[in-house]
Amino acid sequence: MPSTRVVIDLDLPGATISRHVYGHFAEHLGRCIYGGFFVGEDSDIPNEGGIRLDVVEALRELNIPNLRWPGGCFADDYHWRDGIGPRDERPRMVNSHWGDVVEDNSFGTHEFMQLCEMLGADAYVNGNVGSGTVREMSEWIEYLTRADDSPMASLRRENGRDEPWKVPFFGIGNEAWGCGGNMRAEAYADLARQYATYVRNHGDNTVYRIAAGANSDDYAWTDELMKALGCLGCDGQGSSPYQALSLHYYTMSGSWEAKGSATEFDEDEWYLTLSRAYRIEELLTRHSTVMDRHDPRRRVGLVLDEWGTWWDVEPGTNPGFLYQQNTLRDALVASVHFDAFHRHADRLVMANIAQTVNVLQAMLLTDPETGALVKTPTFHVFAMNTPHHDAQALAAHVVDGETRTEDGRELPLLSASASTKDGAALVSLSNLDAGQARTVVLDLRGAEIAGFSAQVLTAASTADHNTPENPDAVAPASHDGIRRHERGLEVDLPAHSYVTVTLELA
Structure with a gap:
């Protein structure tokens, strides 16, 4: 695939x-x-x-x-x-x-x-x-x-x-x-x-x-x-x-x-x-x-x-x-x-x-x-x-993304959006697959990338939540599953996760 x-x-x-x-x-x-x-x-x-x-x-x-x-x-x-x-x-x-x-x-x-x-x-x-x-x-x-x-x-x-x-x-x-x-x-x-x-x-x-x-x-x-x-x-x-x-x-x-x-x-x-x-x-x-x-x-x-x-x-x-x-x-x-x-x-x-x-x-x-x-x-x-x-919205086109038929409609298993402001851009990526991790290529066009970083929000279970006894069961962390790719960047998305990628534009 x-x-x-x-x-x-x-x-x-x-x-x-x-x-x-x-x-x-x-x-x-x-x-x-x-x-x-x-x-x-x-x-x-x-x-x-x-x-x-x-x-x-x-x-x-x-x-x-x-x-x-x-x-x-x-x-x-x-x-x-x-x-x-x-x-x-x-x-x-x-x-x-x-x-x-x-x-x-x-x-x-x-x-x-x-x-x-x-x-x-x-x-x-x-x-x-x-x-x-x-x-x-x-x-x-x-x-x-x-x-x-x-x-x-x-x-x-x-x-x-x-x-x-x-x-x-x-x-x-x-x-x-x-x-x-x-x-x-x-x-x-x-x-x-x-x-x-x-x-x-x-x-x-x-x-x-x-x-x-x-x-x-x-x-x-x-x-x-x-x-x-x-x-x-x-x-x-x-x-x-x-x-x-x-x-x-x-x-x-x-x-x-x-x-x-x-x-x-x-x-x-x-x-x-x-x-x-x-x-x-x-x-x-x-x-x-x-x-x-x-x-x-x-x-x-x-x-x-x-x-x-x-x-x-x-x-x-x-x-x-x-x-x-x-x-x-x-x-x-x-x-x-x-x-x-x-x-x-x-x-x-x-x-x-x-x-x-x-x-x-x-x-x-x-x-x-x-x-x-x-x-x-x-x-x-x-x-x-x-x-x-x-910020100004940037079109984020998902190519060859998997879908799942649910409730009479097609549910994309990858949701994405992006914006740019003050010489930087932010890309938001949601892996809606409950059990499957995936790797996504960010095909970045029209500008050079001087630097990048990422954060991830996920947990062991889809039902994990925060309580006074465990207030950080679901909390963002720095994400190192990101690297340069010939088209731009390659990002690993854990199952049931939300990832944001910050781009420093050259």
Whole structure:
């Protein structure tokens, strides 16, 4: 069999991969906020204003570009005025979506914006369309971003913040087709235009408004939202009520009723999961095609602001808290998604993994008893990929790669992408074969290579994961299975592994 090659033209850079496709998501769900990001000022865990310092320190390693909050489904039950002012005077509410627990609103607008400042991340605030009002949303953006003595700016000052914040991203509701109101596409499209009109730019803060888009393969929803924008650019300025549409897609090996175990799975489930992860390529392509019919100049962005694996909760945990472990399988689900994101950099402007701490495909897990912090295998894929942030995508063509038929589609057993920035390039390689190592030739064209290095993320078992007792069971290591080849470089890929190759261009 011919050896597998990945052909990369290093001198033909394409669209810029926005750093925002490496975004994150924090909802008032389970232990994501409380016990994850926020422990309160009286906690023994080191904190600043109640925000966990070890969580902040870990996420800064990822150069986290943005954080979406407060939901998710929670966003369309959340009334922002309940989360400002003295904490002991804030009203409580019932979090009916996630565990039916009482929310005390001790983490609100000021705490979230402080968290973003500590992370060095842009704020992506998701407004309430489902149970809120236009006025409520309009006053929130005024409260956040206006500098003068307007009513909301004055209220912000009364609550201890003089200067306005920057809020680059604002979501116009969430999952309007489901938990955000059970709306029809036509009805929501009209509301999106209305609500977005009142999310105003104050001072020098320019808001990128994101309409609540489709679930998975609901292309009709995307079509309706694009039609609602009318003739883009007819006003001579290219303006529209909202500047992007969202998309949600989760990966699982089972069904919504029985999603499968996070840590106990066989080889068939391994391949089924990765095949379903690979489906993101089809979804991005087809939603982009629908958008292209209305917007051939690609002025409107696509935002995948919920994605990742969704497994049955860990035994013994609250089923409404969505706490799951995170294995090497989850890491490769992430790497497959990132390769697709890089290929769609001309339309995909943001993506937000669900969720950052203790929920679904988390970066970090915290132990509720000891407070110990664990970095997951998915965390390490994000860390290994930071050189892709704001780099220019390079086409990576896999030649003579093996495939496997799974779930009615062809699953390539090698996934690859590449980018270039500042005289260097990064090549990402995922060997999705559960049991077979392979050697890949990087056919590098258009530039000379002055130097190279590699990292590998793998483990003895596909189900290996990190715990407080063994926090580095799955962790990146320097990879010496790389050498020069007449076409460029030759790279050894262990079975079930993720490898990044850094190229120094001459």
